[in-house]
Amino acid sequence: MAEILVLVDHADGAVRKTTTELLTIARRLGEPSAVFIGSGYDAARDTLAQFGAAKVYVAENPELVDHLVAPQAEVLAQVAATAQPAAILLASNPDGKEIAARLAIKLESGLITDAVDVVAADAGITTTQSVFAGGYTVTARVTHGTPIVTVKPNAATPEPAQSTPVEEKVAVSISDTAKRARIVERAARGESGRPELTEAAIVVSGGRGTGGDFGPVEALADALGAAVGASRAAVDSGWYPHAHQVGQTGKTVSPQLYVAAGISGAIQHRAGMQTSKTVVVVNKDAEAPIFSMADFGVVGDLHTVLPQATEEITKRKA
Amino acid sequence: MKIVVLVKHVPDAAADRKFDEADYTTDRVSVDSILSELDEYAVEEALKISDAGDAEVIAVTMGPEQAQDAIKRALQMGADSGVHVLDEALHGSDALATSQVLAAAIEKVGEVDLVFTGMASTDGGMSVVPAMLAERLQLAHVGFVGELTLDGGTVRARRDADVTETVEAALPAIVSVTDQINEPRYPSFKGIMAAKKKPVQTWSLADLGIDAGSVGLSAAWSVVASVTARPPRTQGEVVTDEGDGGAKLAAYLADQKFI
Numbered sequence: 058m059a060e061i062l063v064l065v066d067h068a069d070g071a072v073r074k075t076t077t078e079l080l081t082i083a084r085r086l087g088e089p090s091a092v093f094i095g096s097g098y099d100a101a102r103d104t105l106a107q108f109g110a111a112k113v114y115v116a117e118n119p120e121l122v123d124h125l126v127a128p129q130a131e132v133l134a135q136v137a138a139t140a141q142p143a144a145i146l147l148a149s150n151p152d153g154k155e156i157a158a159r160l161a162i163k164l165e166s167g168l169i170t171d172a173v174d175v176v177a178a179d180a181g182i183t184t185t186q187s188v189f190a191g192g193y194t195v196t197a198r199v200t201h202g203t204p205i206v207t208v209k210p211n212a213a214t215p216e217p218a219q220s221t222p223v224e225e226k227v228a229v230s231i232s233d234t235a236k237r238a239r240i241v242e243r244a245a246r247g248e249s250g251r252p253e254l255t256e257a258a259i260v261v262s263g264g265r266g267t268g269g270d271f272g273p274v275e276a277l278a279d280a281l282g283a284a285v286g287a288s289r290a291a292v293d294s295g296w297y298p299h300a301h302q303v304g305q306t307g308k309t310v311s312p313q314l315y316v317a318a319g320i321s322g323a324i325q326h327r328a329g330m331q332t333s334k335t336v337v338v339v340n341k342d343a344e345a346p347i348f349s350m351a352d353f354g355v356v357g358d359l360h361t362v363l364p365q366a367t368e369e370i371t372k373r374k375a
Numbered sequence: 376m377k378i379v380v381l382v383k384h385v386p387d388a389a390a391d392r393k394f395d396e397a398d399y400t401t402d403r404v405s406v407d408s409i410l411s412e413l414d415e416y417a418v419e420e421a422l423k424i425s426d427a428g429d430a431e432v433i434a435v436t437m438g439p440e441q442a443q444d445a446i447k448r449a450l451q452m453g454a455d456s457g458v459h460v461l462d463e464a465l466h467g468s469d470a471l472a473t474s475q476v477l478a479a480a481i482e483k484v485g486e487v488d489l490v491f492t493g494m495a496s497t498d499g500g501m502s503v504v505p506a507m508l509a510e511r512l513q514l515a516h517v518g519f520v521g522e523l524t525l526d527g528g529t530v531r532a533r534r535d536a537d538v539t540e541t542v543e544a545a546l547p548a549i550v551s552v553t554d555q556i557n558e559p560r561y562p563s564f565k566g567i568m569a570a571k572k573k574p575v576q577t578w579s580l581a582d583l584g585i586d587a588g589s590v591g592l593s594a595a596w597s598v599v600a601s602v603t604a605r606p607p608r609t610q611g612e613v614v615t616d617e618g619d620g621g622a623k624l625a626a627y628l629a630d631q632k633f634i
């Protein structure tokens with residue numbers, strides 16, 4: 058069976074959930090091989106085995122960590138040249154997309170970004186994308202070279218399948234060209250104690266309607282075990298960090314449940330949450346466009362509706 | 376200092392965007408189009424540098440006839456000149472072909488120190504063209520930049536990726552910017568008048584030495600197999616809060632097994 062390369066998305070060996078989703082998808086397409094680039098492989102080993110990697114290519118080198126994505130693209134191209142995979146899967150985030158872009162040129166291969174599903178069809182590996190702010194569903198195929206696909210979070214439910222991967226160390230040699238952008242500082246990932254926004258099964262977001270008080274939004278999020286999101290209006294007002302912005306120029310989320318509180322539903326916001334399974338809206342304006350996509354909505358003031366919902370949920374859970 | 380800004384002309388997100396029924400390409404003709412909003416931040420960042428010192432700003436686009444409007448807007452904002460790559464053969468080009476053409480255009484402009492681009496086009500939105508350009512031109516690339524300082528021959532940037540990073544690169548470099556970086560200016564009346572006299576060159580594929588067979592829909596390295604308009608979400612139950620809105624919300628969530 059042909060190998061399917063999965064680039065491991067991790068921070069110092071802490072494997073992100075998207076990678077377990079990619080490994081699950083890769084098992085449907087062929088034999089999954091994880092490619093680990095960076096440092097901290099020891100911390101990643103168990104997770105990769107748990108989600109069925111048949112092989113792991115390990116490239117550990119400090120220079121891979123100190124530079125922006127170009128060296129990673131070089132290593133991945135090197136692995137692909139020997140593995141001759143049937144496809145290469147990466148996470149659809151800034152790093153993943155830039156690595157994929159460079160890889161497509163190096164391998165002279167077609168590239169599809171932001172897939173929400175990848176399947177093996179008769180005609181070959183076929184992707185599904187949601188485009189124009191979710192207005193259209195597009196299926197596509199790569200017709201030249203090795204299909205390179207970046208896959209959005211929550212495209213698959215991670216399914217464990219224990220394996221004992223063969224480990225193969227990759228000798229790393231990085232060109233000078235690839236070292237042109239140097240990382241001089243890296244902020245630690247924000248520790249809110251809440252799930253990661255893009256990975257969360259439930260997201261509760263607040264907008265301008267919060268008036269700057271995200272307390273009720275955070276309290277509901279905590280009652281539901283959810284991540285907290287924000288509209289750009291809320292972020293621009295300085296009420297919540299940009300890392301939590303949902304939308305075209307923020308994060309794309311695709312949770313089971315999205316709660317929009319005090320958000321009007323501009324197209325740029327919808328672009329980031331349109332593929333949510335269930336949408337719940339709280340807004341005091343019955344005419345707010347976001348209601349048109351609500352599975353359930355409350356016309357009311359979020360400052361009273363959210364706390365009451367939170368209290369009720371806490372009661373029900375007790 | 377010579378700065379190229381890449382500007383794309385895209386269907387307006389506020390309009391009803393659609394696909395060409397015949398070949399599944401983005402309909403760029405019957406839909407109102409504008410300069411991609413995210414490219415305005417790239418234009419602004421280039422103008423800030425030219426306002427502060429001595430820099431020539433050249434706006435470059437690749438696209439059909441109407442794409443000249445994107446150039447026009449950049450010139451009205453304050454760019455010095457424009458280049459429009461226009462060729463029938465370009466219809467349906469994928470990101471790989473687009474990057475091939477734009478890389479050739481940047482090389483033809485010559486001795487470019489900085490290339491600014493948006494973080495994504497608002498239609499295709501792949502966020503891949505800038506990294507592809509860097510790969511082709513063998514230049515440094517810093518993407519998703521929310522803050523930039525230029526210190527002699529070095530750019531220092533805050534990159535807002537999954538984590539925030541501070542990145543340094545020596546010029547020449549390609550920088551793609553986010554909507555966090557600045558507040559794009561509106562063209563002034565003076566700017567609009569001045570733009571009319573600014574030079575715009577039109578280059579064909581032949582001018583760039585690119586074989587027409589290597590671009591366009593037939594040369595794309597991926598194909599769209601199907602396009603389906605997604606049925607609009609049907610609105611579910613909406614209740615008006617009469618003191619029990621929160622409780623009803625909780626009941627709905629319990630019903631849907633979210634609690």
Ligand SMILES: Cc1cc2nc3c(=O)[nH]c(=O)nc-3n(C[C@H](O)[C@H](O)[C@H](O)COP(=O)(O)OP(=O)(O)OC[C@H]3O[C@@H](n4cnc5c(N)ncnc54)[C@H](O)[C@@H]3O)c2cc1C
Pocket residue numbers: 263264265266267287288289290291302303304305306307308318319320321322323324325326329339340341342345357358359360412413554
């Ligand atoms: C290039 C570009 C990129 C953009 N990218 C993004 C993006 O990534 N993400 C994003 O979100 N936006 C983005 N935007 C901005 C977008 O167009 C909207 O301006 C923004 O989403 C509006 O945020 P909002 O819904 O919170 O605010 P508003 O549109 O002001 O809506 C506030 C809502 O809150 C309601 N409300 C007020 N008070 C209460 C109350 N007490 N209780 C309940 N409801 C209340 C109001 O009825 C209203 O519907 C972008 C715009 C541009 C031009």
Ligand SMILES: Nc1ncnc2c1ncn2[C@@H]1O[C@H](COP(=O)(O)O)[C@@H](O)[C@H]1O
Pocket residue numbers: 381382383384411413414417435436437438470473491492493494495496499500501502503504505
């Ligand atoms: N046809 C084009 N003409 C000019 N610039 C483009 C074109 N396509 C992409 N770009 C630039 O590349 C950026 C990212 O585009 P994309 O990879 O399509 O999301 C855009 O914001 C533009 O600055």
